[in-house]
Amino acid sequence: MVNSAVEAEVRAFVQQVRETRPEVHVLVHAAGAIALGSVEQSELGDFDTQYQIDVRAPYQLTQALLPRIVPCTGQVVFVNSRAGINARQGVSQYAATKHALRAVADSFRDEVNERGVRVLSVFLGRTASRMQAAVHEHEGRPYRPERLLQPDDVASMIVAALQLPRTAEVTDLHIRPMLKT
Secondary structure (H helix, E strand, C coil): CCCHHHHHHHHHHHHHHHHHCCCCCEEEECCCCCCCECCCCCCHHHHHHHHHHHHHHHHHHHHHHHHHHHHHCCEEEEEEEHHHCCCCCCEHHHHHHHHHHHHHHHHHHHHHHHHCCEEEEEEECCECCHHHHHHHHHHCCCCCHHHCECHHHHHHHHHHHHCCCCCCCCCEEEECCCCCC
8 A cells, every 4th residue: 555645745746856956966865754563553554654654755756866866976865763773672664664765775875876876874863853752652751852862963964974075975874862761
């Protein structure tokens, strides 16, 4: 099952970019969805939605915009999650989509590096966001955003990686909160 509403939004975005941007220098995939629960109790529809947003949409966007990325030796950033590296109980669906996103990024990097395109995967720990507030609520824990990664810190690290000289490429960036949550 494909969430056609999301797919239609992706197609509309691609069309807008094609009409307004002859070149795409940086493409950042930062959208994400999460549904928590055990394998036994999780809804399959939630898995489909997460797959659509976390994997299929970035794949679709990258594929559609590649003709605008390659000529300008652009860069593609996949904002991922530590769950894609180290899955834990209660996040099997989310972890599976994030692991799949890692595979997409790694394969894509291998395909386009020879054409000068750099690909960065950013594996985040808990980050102050609406999604993390919902996760804390689900866990029955107080949401203390000051103890989490801050979005500005994440953005600074991504920008630093993108600004490296073209003789270097950061392929994987792991960032986690300094304090335990």
